Amino acid sequence: MRWTPPVLHVRYSVDQTLHLDGRGLLLTPSHFGQGPANSLADPALPPVLVYPAGYDSTAGPVTVRALGRLMGGTRASILIATGTATTSGELARRVGVSAATVSHHLSALRAAGLLSTLQQGELILHTRTSTGSALVNAAHAEGT
Template structure:
């Protein structure tokens, strides 16, 4: 169902607004309405020598059950062992975009996606694998950072579906594996103060002013925090921003007097 390039069915990436985590997503995919399933498998070029796809096209209950098992197995094998890294990359990207939005509004947010996207009001031009024009017609656009996107963005093929643009999350690819030695370097009030101050995407200069130490001292402590997997460093044009990872936030929250 997912070829090496070109179209793949929209029902594989459902809008998930229900609680329930992975199980609700699995059910949204495998329980897709029969007409939607058929229309999108027709676009894929159903058959292609696959008896299983033919059975899925007919909404065969056993084929749907197979799809549920495949999705659960994939999540267990390919996603769960790397979930912290996946979550960290997405959360770091969101922190960076939030910073751009707070500093410069919606125009600053859209400009922060360069060079992947180019905002020339009222048009957002996006580096994309195929030629496609999507008219929002008053609808909002959901921007979704993805740990798995590489190089270009992706959107749903059906223009009638809610507009979604999935793009490569900007994340720190230089983070080293966490070691006991690295964690041992995290002692001291200065380092803790820097970690607390990095709750939103922040420059080294801002951290220096907030904590009241020199730029060289901040740089030294940032290196140790990155090595321990507690902080990510992102490059937004000429701007270098630092933000806590989910592990770093968990450490700060655990140390908070209220426990939250």
């Protein structure tokens, strides 16, 4: 995807223009999607764009060690786990720490511009920013 205001360009199976008309757009990463994105555009509902979530299962252990030296193991683990949109509770479960600890680290990572938080109704999701992903990818490329 590429954002060129006021247009979001998305690789899609057909050439299509979706006018939002002020309704907003819900971006939904999917672990089950592959290939181009799909849109769900019912004029009576908010538009939804479902796209494949990127996840590199080989990056985990190497990256945690490399980033851990820079920012600490827990914070590095949280940054890695936010490669896909994730709730605080799921992060706590994945990393094996309390919700309060996750909240503390999320605040620090957000303040550093490494992750962003999106609230959709009662659902709050955290995901890496492009800067956070660049840091994870650089640490993975180092292989240490």
